[in-house]
Amino acid sequence: MPQYDKSLVWFRRDLRVLDHAALYQALAGSRQVFCVFVFDKDILNLLPRQDRRVEFIHACATELDVELRKFGGGLIVRHASAAQEIPALAAALGVNAVFANRDYEPQAIERDLAVATRLKADGRAFVDFKDQVIFEKDEVTSQSGKPYSVFTPYKNAWLKKLALLADSGSDSPLHSYFIDSFGARLAPCGAAAMPSLSELGFEKTNLESLHIPTGISGARKLLDDFLSRIDAYDVTRDYPSLKGPSYLSTHLRFGTISIRYLVKFAYDIVRMKNSPGASVWLSELIWRDFYFMILHAHPYVAERAFKPAYDQICWESGAAAEKLFAAWCEGKTGYPLVDAAMAQLNTTGYMHNRLRMIAACFLIKDLGIDWRWGERYFSEKLNDFDMAANNGGWQWAASSGCDAQPYFRIFNPVTQSIKFDPEGKFIRRYLPQLGKLSNKTIHAPWLAPSSELRAAGIELGNDYPAPLVLHEAARERTLARYAVVKAAS
8 A cells, every 4th residue: 555645756866767766665655656857056056057967967867757758657857946846846746755865965965954844844755765875874884883984894894794685685785676566656747848958058068979878778888898898897997098997987976877786786796706807896886885984974074184184284375386286187287197187087077097096196295285176176077076985085195084095105107107008008098299209208208318209299398298396306295294194193
């Protein structure tokens, strides 16, 4: 017997029909279910007019509407402030409850609390579910009941708990939610009313020319392709010129595929054939849960260092710092792998994970710039931007986070380049002006013989910048800058 007469499912970062917790629960517990997606002005108004993420979401929402219509339903689409629109739409439709999947970012929590309060005042329920993580909040803690701050023991506890629950039927965190038997309960939707990008106030980007697959079908296509490569992931993932990653991060961010499905996919491969590649990829998915847990347990990390002593560091400031930061953003540091990484980010909205570490460490420990500047720039540019993971990654690079690299371990951008792009293939792709340099000199053009630079048509400072800093000298400045941390420890 359905508990509610009519309900409304509010889609957010979960743009799919398959294995969607809130949609399933609403259909199982309601006689009739409406579906809505809000292009939230409170978020969109802060973005530039060209933003690949908005175009990606637009394509995903369009496909979601198509999928819902296959069941006889459809997607109501609004362009408004979600905090105002959801209670208003719930009242207009006369629903008894609004169903949604939980979001763990501070602003989203505040928004959902405001919506729930308004709904309650109107006599309606707000019901939310775990959907974008396997274990949330304090579901994985130490034996003393405290949140972990180091990844490996967290991972071990996470895997132990998963093993205990994985085969427990409907109580399993890997349980999938299929709506086929309830599909007839979806409320029919009139003619599609999807606003165009221009009606949303945005312009088309180069998303289409980048051939980035969108929607539920795009996620499935990428996963199918990754299946043939997953066993080698542990080796190929560190080399940006190789097709190593799954490229599913943006789809995970916007929920066109469920985390349960991906974890089960990796977990089963590990159990069936002990694949080292699948095991490492599963670890990457666990890192994702870990950073969500950290954000929940220590919400102050959104603004400050996880380790308070690191907030005492004196970063570069003033016009000189702004100039250094601008050069980093524009990929004009004089270090080819760093510049190629920034070119990849600025051109495509994607950056290879190894390069994220290298670029971040260079900004922080070679240029002496506050990690929050880089965190903010990535948040503006990354298609797959996720607050928890982005913050965790930047604090790892700054040595200020949980389980971070030691402050005295400072990546050498040249040796990293030689190790992970030995033939300069990635550099040549994004910095074609360096294409004629040898595999040896392409990693540090300022060390190339003048004759080779002339033959390659390169004049340092004109065709390609001289290095902003020399790494060894920058390293010494960083060790001095971090001395305040050493003194406090």
